[in-house]
Amino acid sequence: MSGSPNDLEVWLAGNATRLDESAVEAASVLPALAAASLFGIGVPKDIGGSGGDVVDAIESLATVSEQSLAAGFVFWGHRTFIEYLLQSPNAALRERLLPDLIAGRRAGATGLSNAMKFLAGIEELQIKARDAGDGRHLVLDGKMPWVTNLRPQGFDVAAAVEGAGHGPAFVAVLSSEDEGLLRSPDLELMAMRATNTAAAAIQGVQIGPDRILHMNASEWLPRVRPAFLGLQCGMSIGLARRALKETKSKLGKARGILHEPAEHLSVSLQTQVASLADGLRRGRFVEQAASLFQIRIALADIAAEALQLELQACGGAAYLLKPGEGTQRRLREVAFIPLITPSLVQLKSALHAQAEMRAASEVA
Secondary structure (H helix, E strand, O other), rough: OOOHHHHHHHHHHHHHHHHOOOOOOHHHHHHHHHOOOOOOEEEEEEHHHOOOOOOHHHHHHHHHHHOHHHHHHHHHHHHHHHEEEEEEHOOOHHHHHHHHHHHOOOOEOOOOOHHHHHHOOOOOOOOOEEOOOOOEEEEEEEEHHEEEOOOOOOOOEEEEEEEEOOOEEEEEEEEEOOOOOEEEEOOOOOHHHHHOEEEEEEEEEOOHHHEEEEHHHHHHHHHHHHHHHHHHHHHHHHHHHHHHHHHHOOOOOHHHHHHHHHHHHHHHHHHHHHHHHHHHOHHHHOOOHHHHHHHHHHHHHHHHHHHHHHHHHHHHHHHOOOOOOHHHHHHHHHHHHHHOOOHHHHHHHHHHHHHHHHHHHHHH
16 A cells, blocks of 8 residues: 555555454554554654654544554554653664664564553562673563564564562563564454454563663653553544544434434543643643543543444444444444553552542541
């Protein structure tokens, strides 16, 4: 396919069901997104991007997710890895990896879901470092149970690692070419099969300081978490927009009763999108993570409500295989939104814990 956004839209529209149900086109997703010049959005022009900021990248991700959440999920993993490089002090690593990532010649995978749980006190780190014995290199052992965009044609993946000895946890980049990194077959997902989602076992992988994104995970992760979660929100935004468009296109006399709730949901969506953009651009979410958690939860709820409206607007046709194909796919897609790490349960638990801490401090 050629490289215009319109060509990408046509390709996604023609392949959305296939991307959801089969891995046949998995190798085509990343090149298709790159051909439309999407991965340079939000990347400074002086290092090979097209300018703008992460909010612009979220809008592009939302547009892709309107057509296919599988493609949106790949976009999220890849663009989030790019964001890690943009925010890393390791300029040499950024300069080495960024050109191939922007061009889609190589896949980037976030791999930091475990790290975000670690940051929230939910889970221990699953990769541990030990000294290689030469005073310079480290040896890593552990696992990543679920990572998207581990493209067999070549990938780099960010991983949070428990430091050797008494050293702090850090964030490193591992490569598909690393001896000791073993990629599983694709996971047997219910949907979104063309996302190259797999597990990775790390057995004696050796890295040097040139592969470190940041030497202190606890210090760095709160700074990258807004982009991590903000880009995730793009999937909910796109899915909600598409469901509302489908709903409004079917509101004749028989289903006019749905007009008011659809309009109300559209306003709620616009409000949350504006709050997300404002918080990201002002840098508010670094210190006020709870506000971002609430937006992520709200957008997931809006997407779910929008799909229920679409289902009601379609009526019985939604249960016929061909006429209801798009609605059926979006219902599978929206079922995944609450599960993306950090899941809605984990976010709500973190908010509850914060509220209890505030209440306890007020009593004291």
